[in-house]
Amino acid sequence: MSKRQLAMVMDLNKCIGCQTCTVACKTQWTNRNGREYMYWNNVETYPGDGYPKKWMELGGGFDAAGDLKEGTIPNIQSDYGVPWDFSFDEIATFDYTKNNPTPAFRADETPTWGPNWDEDVGTGNFPSDNYFFYLPRICNHCTNPGCLSACPRDAIFKRDQDGVVLVDLDRCQGYRYCIAGCPYKKIYFNPKLSKSEKCILCFPRIEEGLPPACAQQCVGRIRFVGFLDDEESQVHKLVNKYKVALPLRSDYGTGPNIYYIPPTEAPAKFDAEGKIIEGSERIPVKELETLFGKQVHDAIKTLRAEKDKRAKSGESELMDLLIAYNHEDMFRLDNNYYQEIAKAKGNANPLAPIDERYVKGKYTTEISHFKAEEHE
Numbered sequence: 545m546s547k548r549q550l551a552m553v554m555d556l557n558k559c560i561g562c563q564t565c566t567v568a569c570k571t572q573w574t575n576r577n578g579r580e581y582m583y584w585n586n587v588e589t590y591p592g593d594g595y596p597k598k599w600m601e602l603g604g605g606f607d608a609a610g611d612l613k614e615g616t617i618p619n620i621q622s623d624y625g626v627p628w629d630f631s632f633d634e635i636a637t638f639d640y641t642k643n644n645p646t647p648a649f650r651a652d653e654t655p656t657w658g659p660n661w662d663e664d665v666g667t668g669n670f671p672s673d674n675y676f677f678y679l680p681r682i683c684n685h686c687t688n689p690g691c692l693s694a695c696p697r698d699a700i701f702k703r704d705q706d707g708v709v710l711v712d713l714d715r716c717q718g719y720r721y722c723i724a725g726c727p728y729k730k731i732y733f734n735p736k737l738s739k740s741e742k743c744i745l746c747f748p749r750i751e752e753g754l755p756p757a758c759a760q761q762c763v764g765r766i767r768f769v770g771f772l773d774d775e776e777s778q779v780h781k782l783v784n785k786y787k788v789a790l791p792l793r794s795d796y797g798t799g800p801n802i803y804y805i806p807p808t809e810a811p812a813k814f815d816a817e818g819k820i821i822e823g824s825e826r827i828p829v830k831e832l833e834t835l836f837g838k839q840v841h842d843a844i845k846t847l848r849a850e851k852d853k854r855a856k857s858g859e860s861e862l863m864d865l866l867i868a869y870n871h872e873d874m875f876r877l878d879n880n881y882y883q884e885i886a887k888a889k890g891n892a893n894p895l896a897p898i899d900e901r902y903v904k905g906k907y908t909t910e911i912s913h914f915k916a917e918e919h920e
C-alpha cells in the first residue's frame with residue numbers, strides 16, 4: 545500500500561461514448577511501436593463483451609483467502625482484434641470517372657473483433673426495455689495489484705508517493721503473468737519489445753499539476769482526479785463523504801482506485817402500448833450490483849435524494865459537484881507535493897520524474913515514450 549493514493553472518479557450518467565478520452569490517450573502513448581492494439585483507455589458499451597473480448601470471464605485477481613486466481617492471457621487476434629489499415633493509397637489512385645460504384649476503401653484485414661466492437665448494441669427490446677450505458681476503463685492503479693503479485697520478476701511497482709502502478713521495463717522479460725493476474729485485463733503485451741505495458745496515469749503530466757490526458761479532454765466532464773486523502777478534493781467528497789462513487793468489480797480483490805458514479809438516469813420502461821411504466825428501472829439494479837457491489841443501493845439512494853433536494857431547495861453540494869461547473873475544480877493534483885518530493889531527492893532537473901525506474905535503463909532508452917537522456 546502506498547503512502548498516498550491518487551484516484552479518479554467517472555460519472556457514468558454523463559459519459560456520451562464519444563471516445564475523445566480514448567483518442568487523447570492513444571495519440572499520446574500508444575499509436576505505434578507494437579502498441580497499435582493497446583487501448584490504455586477504452587470506452588465499452590455495457591452490457592457487452594468489452595475489450596478484450598469477455599474480459600470479465602478471463603480470471604485473475606484474488607480469491608476470498610487472498611490467493612492469486614488463475615487467469616487467461618487474451619489472444620491478440622481473436623480477443624483484441626488485429627488493428628487494420630485502410631487502403632488510403634487505393635483511394636488516392638481510384639479512378640472515379642469510371643463507372644465503378646465501389647471505391648476501393650477497405651480494411652486490409654478481415655476484422656472479427658476490436659475495441660468498441662459491440663458499440664451501442666446493449667440488450668432488451670426496443671423501445672420497451674432495451675438499455676446500455678458506456679463504461680470507460682483505464683488501469684485501476686489498484687491498492688493490491690494482481691499484475692504486481694503475478695510478476696515473478698518484481699518488474700511491476702506501485703509508487704509510494706501516489707500509488708501509480710508502473711512496469712519497470714528493464715526488469716520485465718515479457719513473461720505475461722501480469723496479464724493473466726490482472727482481472728481487468730488492463731496490462732498489454734508489446735510483441736515488438738517483448739515487454740508488458742500499461743496505463744501510466746499520465747504521471748509526467750500529473751507531476752506538473754496537470755490531469756491525465758483522458759480526464760483533461762473528456763467532453764462530458766465525467767472525470768474527477770485527486771488524492772483520496774485530500775479532503776478538499778472532489779474525488780474525496782464523492783468517494784468518502786457522499787459514498788456515491790464505487791470501484792468496479794471490487795470482488796476481484798485488487799482494491800481498484802478508479803471509482804464510478806452508477807448510471808441512475810435512464811428513462812423508465814414502456815408497456816406493450818408504449819406507455820411509461822412509472823417507477824420502473826430500465827437498467828436493472830442487479831446488473832449494477834454485479835458491477836459495483838451491494839453499496840450501489842445506498843449510492844443510488846443518496847444520488848436520488850440529493851437530486852430531489854436540489855429540485856426542491858436549489859441546494860445540494862453533491863449535485864453541484866456532479867454538474868462540474870468549473871472544469872479546473874475537478875482536478876486537484878498538488879504539483880507542490882511532487883516538487884517537494886523531487887527537492888528532497890536532490891533532483892536538480894524539474895522535468896525529471898520522481899521515480900526513474902520506468903524511464904531509465906539499459907533497454908528503456910529504446911522506448912519512444914521517454915528517452916532516458918531527455919531526463920538527465
Ligand code: SF4
Nearest residue numbers: 683684686690691726
Ligand atoms: S487494473 Fe490490472 S494492471 Fe492495473 S494495477 Fe490493477 S491489476 Fe494491475
Ligand code: SF4
Nearest residue numbers: 559562563565762764
Ligand atoms: S471523453 Fe468523456 S464523455 Fe467521451 S467517451 Fe471518454 S469518458 Fe465518455
